[in-house]
Amino acid sequence: MGIAVASKKSSGDDGGNSRRDNDERLWWLAKKSEGPRSEVARRLANWMDSIDKANWTNRWANLVWFRLMTGRAGGPTSYNFSSVARPSSLTTLWRRATFAAPTDNVLAQCSDALHARVYSQRPYLFVTPVDGDYKARVKSKKLTRFIDAAFYDLGLWSMIEQCGNDCRIWGTSFLKVDVSMDGKRIEASRVLDDEVVVDENELNAGPEPLHLGIRLFVNRAVLLDAAGTDPAAREAIMNAPKSANGVVMGSEMDNTDVVVLREAWARKVGDEQGRHVLSVGDYAFVDEAYDRDCFPIARLLFHQLPTGYKGQGMPEMVSGLLRRLEFQLSAIDENHRRASWPRIGIPKGSNINPSALADTSNGIYHFAGSDATFHFPEAASAAQYQYVQYLRDKIKERFRVNETDNNGREPQFKSGEAFIQQDRIADEAHVDLFQHLEDFVERVGVLVVEAAEKCRPTVRLPGRRLQEIKWDDVQLSRNSYSLRILKLSQLSQSGAAKQEKIDQWFAEGVITKAVKMRLEQVPDTEGYATIANSSPDYVEYALDAIVEDGDYVPPEPWIDLAAALESAQSRYLREKMEATPRDRLDMLLQFIFQIQELMGDAAPAPVAPAASVAAPGMPPPAPPGSALGSASSAPFGIQPPPAPPPGAPLVPFPVVPNA
Numbered sequence: 001m002g003i004a005v006a007s008k009k010s011s012g013d014d015g016g017n018s019r020r021d022n023d024e025r026l027w028w029l030a031k032k033s034e035g036p037r038s039e040v041a042r043r044l045a046n047w048m049d050s051i052d053k054a055n056w057t058n059r060w061a062n063l064v065w066f067r068l069m070t071g072r073a074g075g076p077t078s079y080n081f082s083s084v085a086r087p088s089s090l091t092t093l094w095r096r097a098t099f100a101a102p103t104d105n106v107l108a109q110c111s112d113a114l115h116a117r118v119y120s121q122r123p124y125l126f127v128t129p130v131d132g133d134y135k136a137r138v139k140s141k142k143l144t145r146f147i148d149a150a151f152y153d154l155g156l157w158s159m160i161e162q163c164g165n166d167c168r169i170w171g172t173s174f175l176k177v178d179v180s181m182d183g184k185r186i187e188a189s190r191v192l193d194d195e196v197v198v199d200e201n202e203l204n205a206g207p208e209p210l211h212l213g214i215r216l217f218v219n220r221a222v223l224l225d226a227a228g229t230d231p232a233a234r235e236a237i238m239n240a241p242k243s244a245n246g247v248v249m250g251s252e253m254d255n256t257d258v259v260v261l262r263e264a265w266a267r268k269v270g271d272e273q274g275r276h277v278l279s280v281g282d283y284a285f286v287d288e289a290y291d292r293d294c295f296p297i298a299r300l301l302f303h304q305l306p307t308g309y310k311g312q313g314m315p316e317m318v319s320g321l322l323r324r325l326e327f328q329l330s331a332i333d334e335n336h337r338r339a340s341w342p343r344i345g346i347p348k349g350s351n352i353n354p355s356a357l358a359d360t361s362n363g364i365y366h367f368a369g370s371d372a373t374f375h376f377p378e379a380a381s382a383a384q385y386q387y388v389q390y391l392r393d394k395i396k397e398r399f400r401v402n403e404t405d406n407n408g409r410e411p412q413f414k415s416g417e418a419f420i421q422q423d424r425i426a427d428e429a430h431v432d433l434f435q436h437l438e439d440f441v442e443r444v445g446v447l448v449v450e451a452a453e454k455c456r457p458t459v460r461l462p463g464r465r466l467q468e469i470k471w472d473d474v475q476l477s478r479n480s481y482s483l484r485i486l487k488l489s490q491l492s493q494s495g496a497a498k499q500e501k502i503d504q505w506f507a508e509g510v511i512t513k514a515v516k517m518r519l520e521q522v523p524d525t526e527g528y529a530t531i532a533n534s535s536p537d538y539v540e541y542a543l544d545a546i547v548e549d550g551d552y553v554p555p556e557p558w559i560d561l562a563a564a565l566e567s568a569q570s571r572y573l574r575e576k577m578e579a580t581p582r583d584r585l586d587m588l589l590q591f592i593f594q595i596q597e598l599m600g601d602a603a604p605a606p607v608a609p610a611a612s613v614a615a616p617g618m619p620p621p622a623p624p625g626s627a628l629g630s631a632s633s634a635p636f637g638i639q640p641p642p643a644p645p646p647g648a649p650l651v652p653f654p655v656v657p658n659a
Contacts, residue, residue, distance in 0.1 A: 025050055028211060028266035028275045032287055036232045040287055041279035044262055048197050048213055049084045056090055060247045062170050062194060065315035068322060069108060069169045071101040078194045080253060081217040081243040083260045095249055103329040106392050107322060110399045111168050111314060118433045119164030122157055124148075125445045127476075128484050137578065138548045142474040143449070147483075149461035149469050150448045154188045160300075160441065162190055167302040167436075170194075171311035175440075176214070177447035178296040179454045181226075181286075186451045191297065197264075198309050209309055212295050213264035217243050220257045223280060236283030265295050292450070298443040301436050318395050325391040332380045332388070339379040400429040445483050535559045536567065543571050546587045547580060555595050561602065565595045 023029075027043035059079065066075045102108075125147055127140040151157060159175055166173030174191040197213040220237055227233040240259040261280050267290070268274035274290030301311035315322070346352050396402070452471045461467040506516045535558075542553035555564060572588040 027264065027277065033284070036236060037282050038279065038284035038287065040275075040277050041262075041282045041284040044213070044264055044277055044279055045083075045260075045282070047199075047211075048215055048262055048264075051197050051199060052082065052084050052215075056087065056247070059194060060090075060094065061316070063247055065169055065313055067099055068102060068315040068319075069111060071105055071108070073099045073101075075248065076192055076194065078192060078217060078246070080246045080248045081255060081258055082246045083215060083243060085244045086246070091249075094247065102322070103326060103333070104392070106325070106395050107314060107318065110396055110401045111165075113401045114168065114399065114430070114433065115161075115164060118430050118437060119161060119168075121434075121437070122160075123438055123441055125151075125441055126484055128482055139474055139476040141544070141548065142469070143476050145461060145467075146452070146459060146469045146471065146474045147445050147448055149459040149467065150186065150452070151445075152462055153459040154186060154448075156188055156444060156448075159188060159190050160437075160444070163300050163440070164437070166190075166192065167300045167311065168314050171302050171313035171316065172196075172309075173300045175298045175300070175444055176296060177298065177444060177451055179451050183455055185455055185457050186448065193310065196297075196310075200308055203307065203309055208267075208294075210269060211264060211266050212297065213262060216261045216263075217258050218261045220259055223259065223261065227285075233283065233285060236281050240281035240283075265290055267295065268293050296447055296451070298440055298447060300440040302433070304436075314399065318398050321391055321395050321398075325388065325395070328384065328388050328391065332384055336379040442483050449483075536563060539564045539567050542591065543568065543588070546591065547571070547575060547584050550584060550587070552587050552590070555591060555598060557598050557602070561595055561599045565592065565599070568592045568595060 024043055025047040027040050027047050030040040030043045033039050063075045063079050067073065126144045127147070129137045129140045154177075156175075156177075163173035163175055170193040172193050174193070174196055175188065176191050177186065177188045179185075180187045191214055195214055195216060197215050198209050199211065200209075202209040202211065220240075223237045224234055227237060237259065242255045243258045243260055244255065245253060259280055261278075263278045264276075266275040274292065276286060276288050276290040277284055278286035299309075302314065303312040303317060305312055346354065453475070456471040456475075458468055458470045461469060502511075502516055505511045506513070538556065538559055542555065545551045545553045555561075568588065568591050572585065572592065575588065576585060
């Protein structure tokens with residue numbers, strides 16, 4: 001990659017060994033310009049162009065990886081253009097390169113298997129409080145809902161799946177999450193590996209670069225529309241130099257109206273202020289201070305290399321095996337083409353007419369004999385086909401993809417436990433990919449929160465009832481929470497696994513025989529579990545509304561009163577230990593006592609015995625209306641409070657001491 005070396009010396013320097021502010025490539029040290037011509041824009045262009053000049057080989061290799069993975073001759077449009085002129089020697093070399101789609105694209109099969117196994121998953125991102133404070137706990141739940149809504153509102157899950165495709169091809173993919181130009185909303189965009197500019201030499205001093213840029217090739221009309229009526233910006237766009245030809249050969253490409261849009265960030269390091277620049281040509285649309293110690297970009301790696309900022313993709317990892325496989329398949333195909341017609345032997349001196357034997361296309365030859373002979377030679381040996389299968393297996397082994405994942409067929413298992421064990425083994429084989437994906441999603445969540453702190457947006461969470469969540473209602477101090485990834489279950493959803501779950505529920509008495517028969521006809525175990533859990537879900541909903549928002553939601557008589565009483569009592573004890581405000585605790589007590597009243601109303605009335613005769617030497621039995629008589633009939637041993645004395649004030653529920 002390009003190395004930032006001073007192009008000229010300033011007076012009084014030490015011979016070129018120290019950094020100088022007048023270096024034309026140190027854009028982050030440029031003085032801020034007020035006029036239409038910006039020094040920082042000129043320096044930024046020089047910095048990116050110096051890296052692009054040294055990156056021609058990598059760009060061509062990345063285009064080859066895309067072709068091998070997809071089978072398409074072309075690539076993303078960014079490869080058609082360049083910010084610097086292409087060397088003539090490379091043009092001569094690349095013109096001789098020809099492309100043929102892979103005969104057997106086992107690489108794409110492995111990629112599809114990994115996509116279904118790893119990159120189509122959507123891990124749940126939730127917020128946990130650090131110090132356990134009541135307000136932190138309540139807002140952590142709300143912040144979790146806000147992040148969940150932002151992911152759906154911005155369409156981040158589909159972008160994350162696309163990033164999974166990118167990292168499998170090129171080894172690295174990027175997702176930018178930042179505030180829009182007008183500062184009113186959050187914007188998210190997928191960034192290709194070819195569009196990210198990094199000086200790899202900066203990684204010699206640490207795991208992350210100090211400066212990062214994005215180089216886009218944009219049509220002038222698009223930029224003019226974004227510039228609006230600003231005369232200086234419109235003039236700069238019209239006068240910006242056009243882009244050069246990229247790594248794709250072809251003289252018919254018109255680059256006249258395609259210009260280079262550059263955006264770059266310099267991280268804040270110690271006392272040195274960071275910088276953010278957005279420019280085209282020598283005009284800077286944005287030139288502002290940047291006070292963060294990281295870039296607003298999340299990076300997803302496929303295979304992490306020992307050095308460097310970018311990873312390694314699937315085609316590069318097995319390029320040697322792919323070449324050998326393609327050669328063997330081409331040789332077998334050529335042998336089949338050559339040996340597709342049988343060879344016909346004609347005895348010398350015979351009166352056989354070759355035209356009567358399908359002319360000379362069969363490969364007629366003469367020999368000393370009496371009868372014509374038809375030979376059907378073997379096109380390819382069994383050893384060749386075994387070697388082809390060996391190469392295919394080696395490619396699949398490199399990515400730890402088994403035959404079941406590769407062909408997408410359901411294994412011949414009859415036990416749900418076997419499915420679970422198979423999924424566990426597959427998860428362990430791809431644990432590194434899962435970790436990369438989880439780190440990537442967690443980083444995207446952090447960027448969403450950081451962007452929301454600036455623009456304070458309102459996001460919408462879809463569902464049966466559309467929820468609008470405002471940032472002002474969930475804002476939380478950054479040092480009081482942490483983001484965590486809850487990995488979704490990878491258990492198989494096959495029919496055998498569902499049937500085993502139904503049998504287990506019936507054996508444990510969870511469901512009746514009638515429900516078992518219905519579920520066996522339509523094995524919607526998830527839907528049944530949702531309905532079956534409606535009672536505890538409602539209780540949790542009511543308790544959350546009381547604790548988080550101070551809105552009292554009374555218990556319904558249709559819930560499981562015993563389970564609801566246990567949940568409410570446990571929640572009250574937990575909130576009391578967490579210094580929850582007194583008014584929320586009082587509402588929890590009111591919820592508990594209302595459940596007790598509902599349980600008392602639902603209990604059957606005690607039946608008075610026909611005659612009560614005391615045993616000799618024992619006191620007479622208590623009458624049904626007395627305190628002793630009612631204690632034995634109270635549900636779950638709960639004693640109802642005694643009647644208040646005459647003239648005492650009435651309260652809605654008993655008040656604990658020091659309330």
